[in-house]
Amino acid sequence: MIKLINVSKVYVNGSLKVPVLHDINLEIDDGEFVAIMGPSGSGKSTLMNIIGFLDKPTSGTYELNGTKIDSFHENELAKLRNQHVGFVFQQYFLFPRQSALKNVAAPLVYANVSRRKREQKAKEMLEKVGLEDRVNHLPNELSGGQKQRVAIARALVNDPEIILADEPTGALDTQTGKQIMDLFKRLNTEGKTIIVVTHEAEVAKYAERVIHLRDGKITEERRDTA
Numbered sequence: 538m539i540k541l542i543n544v545s546k547v548y549v550n551g552s553l554k555v556p557v558l559h560d561i562n563l564e565i566d567d568g569e570f571v572a573i574m575g576p577s578g579s580g581k582s583t584l585m586n587i588i589g590f591l592d593k594p595t596s597g598t599y600e601l602n603g604t605k606i607d608s609f610h611e612n613e614l615a616k617l618r619n620q621h622v623g624f625v626f627q628q629y630f631l632f633p634r635q636s637a638l639k640n641v642a643a644p645l646v647y648a649n650v651s652r653r654k655r656e657q658k659a660k661e662m663l664e665k666v667g668l669e670d671r672v673n674h675l676p677n678e679l680s681g682g683q684k685q686r687v688a689i690a691r692a693l694v695n696d697p698e699i700i701l702a703d704e705p706t707g708a709l710d711t712q713t714g715k716q717i718m719d720l721f722k723r724l725n726t727e728g729k730t731i732i733v734v735t736h737e738a739e740v741a742k743y744a745e746r747v748i749h750l751r752d753g754k755i756t757e758e759r760r761d762t763a
Contacts, residue, residue, distance in 0.1 A: 539565040544597035572741040575750035590614040623692025627704040662690035682713035
């Protein structure tokens with residue numbers, strides 16, 4: 538379980554201090570599907586970065602499965618990222634000169650997995666997202682939706698409990714975006730905790746819980762009671 542207690546974030550630029558998050562209190566249970574919404578500048582991406590161990594709070598406490606991690610060093614946070622979180626971004630961030638297979642296998646290189654096992658696992662993940670026929674294609678040979686599926690397969694390859702997606706449909710047309718969100722929904726039913734940062738109401742509808750941020754504060758929280 539993810540638990541944030543009075544988490545604040547202040548960025549410092551010389552003598553200028555820019556507060557971004559203010560006393561965030563948030564709990565996300567294992568297996569939840571949560572959407573974080575808010576206008577530009579609301580702090581939602583900063584919150585996602587803290588949840589995903591890409592940034593550290595200035596103050597407050599972050600607990601993961603009962604362990605306080607806000608004082609962890611960078612190498613400890615990197616280990617947590619590799620073990621617990623898969624990231625999906627709007628711009629895919631695929632290696633342009635590497636095949637879909639090698640893009641998906643990349644996180645396993647840093648985990649010191651053998652080449653044979655990397656390729657086997659990457660093929661399994663590409664099959665899981667419906668791209669078994671695009672294993673050897675380069676990114677420029679794939680559509681936007683296919684690139685995002687490769688990115689999702691890469692996020693899944695280390696079998697993380699948590700998938701963090703930052704505007705995952707922002708670069709896609711409506712129909713392709715729906716297909717990607719249907720895939721996230723399926724992954725959630727399989728037990729993955731899904732946290733999506735979005736400004737799109739249509740995307741947020743897939744979540745069972747929607748958290749609204751404004752000016753670095755949680756202003757509203759809604760649960761799907763259907």
